[in-house]
Amino acid sequence: MTSDIGLSCPRCGRRVQPGTAVRCFDHETPVTLELDFDIDQIRERFDPAERGRRDIWRYRDLFPVSGKTPVTLGEGWTDLVDADKLGGRLDVDLSLKLEGANPTGSAKDRGSSVLVTHAREQGYDGVACASTGNAAASVSAYAARGGRDCTIFVPGSLPRAKGVQSRIYGAEVVTVDGEYEQAHEVCQTRVQQQGWLDRSAGSTPHVPGGERTLGYELAEQTSRVPDWVVVPIGNGGTLAGAFEGWRTFERLGLVDQTPRFLGVQSRSACPIHESLTEDTERQRDGDSTASGAASASGEVTDTCADSIDVSTPQRTAAVRAALTESNGATVAVDDEAIRTWMHELGSAEGVFAEPASAATLAGLALARERGLVAPGSNVIAVITGSGLKDIETANTAIHSEPNSSTGAE
Numbered sequence: 001m002t003s004d005i006g007l008s009c010p011r012c013g014r015r016v017q018p019g020t021a022v023r024c025f026d027h028e029t030p031v032t033l034e035l036d037f038d039i040d041q042i043r044e045r046f047d048p049a050e051r052g053r054r055d056i057w058r059y060r061d062l063f064p065v066s067g068k069t070p071v072t073l074g075e076g077w078t079d080l081v082d083a084d085k086l087g088g089r090l091d092v093d094l095s096l097k098l099e100g101a102n103p104t105g106s107a108k109d110r111g112s113s114v115l116v117t118h119a120r121e122q123g124y125d126g127v128a129c130a131s132t133g134n135a136a137a138s139v140s141a142y143a144a145r146g147g148r149d150c151t152i153f154v155p156g157s158l159p160r161a162k163g164v165q166s167r168i169y170g171a172e173v174v175t176v177d178g179e180y181e182q183a184h185e186v187c188q189t190r191v192q193q194q195g196w197l198d199r200s201a202g203s204t205p206h207v208p209g210g211e212r213t214l215g216y217e218l219a220e221q222t223s224r225v226p227d228w229v230v231v232p233i234g235n236g237g238t239l240a241g242a243f244e245g246w247r248t249f250e251r252l253g254l255v256d257q258t259p260r261f262l263g264v265q266s267r268s269a270c271p272i273h274e275s276l277t278e279d280t281e282r283q284r285d286g287d288s289t290a291s292g293a294a295s296a297s298g299e300v301t302d303t304c305a306d307s308i309d310v311s312t313p314q315r316t317a318a319v320r321a322a323l324t325e326s327n328g329a330t331v332a333v334d335d336e337a338i339r340t341w342m343h344e345l346g347s348a349e350g351v352f353a354e355p356a357s358a359a360t361l362a363g364l365a366l367a368r369e370r371g372l373v374a375p376g377s378n379v380i381a382v383i384t385g386s387g388l389k390d391i392e393t394a395n396t397a398i399h400s401e402p403n404s405s406t407g408a409e
Contacts, residue, residue: 007064075113080222124148128153179311226259233330235310266332270330272319303355307356338358342358344361364379
């Protein structure tokens with residue numbers, strides 16, 4: 001971290017040095033600060049290859065922490081592999097970014113490593129997180145690694161494997177009646193009472209700082225800019241981070257342009273999709289809230305893809321900006337399609353993905369069916385988490401006989 005990296009308030013523009021604050025309190029409701037780069041200064045000195053690392057800390061110069069002694073488990077620099085069989089079926093040039101290979105099995109390790117490094121540098125005794133599972137397991141591991149106490153708040157529908165992970169790492173797991181939104185409310189109250197550092201989506205600029213490394217890596221790993229990058233959306237941090245990271249590399253002159261981003265949500269929890277697109281099919285059917293579906297107002301949801309089962313995403317503004325600036329799009333897919341593509345991904349490419357990750361392929365299939373993604377396009381699908389996170393849904397996937405491979409919404 002150097003003087004050319006700061007934090008600024010997106011509402012009033014107030015700028016501070018990292019380590020002094022995470023929110024701006026000059027407003028009725030505190031506003032989370034955002035990373036603020038002096039691109040011209042960074043451009044003169046930034047060369048990730050100089051560090052010789054193959055993890056997210058090769059990008060230390062772009063983090064809002066000193067990172068001299070990072071809390072790390074070797075996260076990042078995950079493989080980008082060809083997926084010729086599924087690409088052939090979908091008539092695209094397809095690659096898979098295997099984020100399930102991160103230490104706790106998901107992309108969340110990127111943000112957790114940076115956040116807990118900040119916690120240790122600034123002397124926080126404890127960290128906390130409201131999560132549908134992956135972020136909870138991730139921050140629990142990094143808190144253990146960094147010698148911090150950890151308390152997580154999860155909805156009662158949390159898959160067993162994710163709860164076991166957090167407990168194995170020594171975290172206190174608080175199960176909250178309701179959905180993610182209720183867990184988030186309880187977490188916010190306890191964080192204020194205890195003075196913990198909050199890893200929940202949208203709470204600090206340090207998690208987005210780590211999430212951007214997905215975009216940095218993709219920009220370094222590809223020989224040419226893809227036409228599309230496909231990412232599942234829950235709270236939206238992974239898609240926003242990937243876009244912001246790639247756009248940063250473009251601003252630094254390290255790549256020529258930024259690809260289009262396709263965000264995929266569950267049909268049962270698709271507030272961002274609903275807010276960006278007109279649902280002509282439901283209008284034609286006269287049905288605006290299909291069974292179990294969440295509307296943009298945040299109704300209760302029900303989907304097998306727990307990692308993206310969020311009816312009030314905390315990073316909505318960042319996702320909307322990413323999709324607008326990249327000329328991107330969204331689609332929403334149903335659980336039947338998600339389970340189908342879990343099986344297809346495993347049997348065709350040998351990749352075991354959790355439901356939210358399989359949603360990327362279901363979404364790509366739907367986008368191809370609708371002509372949104374052109375034949376022959378170069379596409380990267382981000383497989384955000386390991387299938388070992390949710391064995392129950394995987395078992396259902398291999399014993400079901402789906403009638404649809406796209407699950408149009």
